[in-house]
Amino acid sequence: MKRSVRFPVSTALLRRLALASIIANVGIVVTGGAVRLTESGLGCPTWPRCTDESYVATAEMGINGAIEFGNRLLAFVVGGIALAVLVAVLLQRPRRRELVPLAVAVLFGIPAQAIIGGITVLTDLNPWVVGLHFLASMAVIAAAYALWRRIKDPAGPAAPVVPAPLRTLALLTTVVSAAVLVIGTWVTGSGPHAGDHGSARNGLAPETIAQVHADSVFLLIGLSVALVFAFRAVGARRAARAALVLVAVELGQGLIGFVQYFTNLPAVLVGAHMLGSCLVLLATLSVQWSTRERRAVAPTPEPTPTTEDAVPVPA
Known part of the structure; x- marks a missing residue:
């Protein structure tokens, strides 16, 4: 008989992962600002490739290409942390179903934010799209914070x-x-x-x-x-x-x-x-x-049987 392998996830571990997700999403906002402030916004002049011929920055693109491509790579790190949070939520026992939509929102918000970032490149850094890119990051941070707080708080109403x-x-x-x-x-x-x-x-x-x-x-x-x-x-x-x-x-x-x-x-x-x-x-x-x-909601105690509830036993 085969035993199912289980990897129980503690609430403490889940909270640490959720906090790491918040920090990572804040970090990518800061590094995204560094891309703009170093005038590296078009260091990779197209998207999703870095150039028409290459997905990665080349030596000829210089420091601006390296900065822009490095920020793109960070999105995979942030997404990996969000995926780890979702897996941990699904593995936790007992599973708290209210955490799943928040974890999914954070995970899928990251590629959505990346797509908007790609549009900023394709529109030659249109300032309105750049602003939308920043606000999308704020939305992901808000979802990550909500997830962290729901993990921290009891499951009651x-x-x-x-x-x-x-x-x-x-x-x-x-x-x-x-x-x-x-x-x-x-x-x-x-x-x-x-x-x-x-x-x-x-x-x-x-x-x-x-x-x-x-x-x-x-x-x-x-x-x-x-x-x-x-x-x-x-x-x-x-x-x-x-x-x-x-x-x-x-x-x-x-x-x-x-x-x-x-x-x-x-x-x-x-x-x-x-x-x-x-x-x-x-x-x-x-x-x-x-x-x-x-x-926290206390479990409902089972009713104690009374004499009226007793089933008579025939002599």
């Missing part, structure tokens, strides 16, 4: 820990945070770091769109500060801590944004600002998650 008006305020903060990211791509598309000499810009006035972006950031910070005090007022300490972390991340990101604006957008600070965008997203999601709490 979510119960609110703050009143409904504060949950609405937290949701509004999340919407404004997403809007800040979108407007940030417009600022980038109007600025000097196109990713390659001669690539088109989106035509928006840099000073005007930068002011719109700054105003949206001020609104986000105001909402986040309001959340800190509101959560403290109702005794939601965990939510208040998450909101305080969000304010700290926003202030750091805002400081980088102002410094880079008044120093003519040095590449190092622009790269740091891209990393900060990922951290703002993660901190925002943490606040949203903190408004609800999942509790």
Whole structure:
């Protein structure tokens, strides 16, 4: 008789893999920014090949080709981690079915993001497509974070820990945070770091769109500060801590944004600002998650038989 071979996956291991997926997806955003900031966006001038004759960069393409092709290879690393997470979710016993769609979303989001990246090359780094490429990465990071939190939390139903008006305020903060990211791509598309000499810009006035972006950031910070005090007022300490972390991340990101604006957008600070965008997203999601709490559901005890339930035994 054959025994089925099992590879049980612990919750601790699954959480580590999910965290690695978040880190890897943030990392590829940063390296993608390095491609643009080093003007290597068209280091590989076509896609999915690197050139019309080769799938890989050649020595004649120089450092720009190596940087662009290296970033393409990183997508396989990020995808491999996402595949490992999905396999681990499927092998876990007992399997938590609610984790499967999230793991699938992360895994398939990575090739979708890569395809959009390919379109950016085929459109000679069209700034609107480049912005969409960045936002697709943000969506994958959000899915990876949701998966990590669901693994971390018990499998029971979510119960609110703050009143409904504060949950609405937290949701509004999340919407404004997403809007800040979108407007940030417009600022980038109007600025000097196109990713390659001669690539088109989106035509928006840099000073005007930068002011719109700054105003949206001020609104986000105001909402986040309001959340800190509101959560403290109702005794939601965990939510208040998450909101305080969000304010700290926003202030750091805002400081980088102002410094880079008044120093003519040095590449190092622009790269740091891209990393900060990922951290703002993660901190925002943490606040949203903190408004609800999942509790483990105790197994239902079997009823104890009573004298009325007893079956009479014939004499």
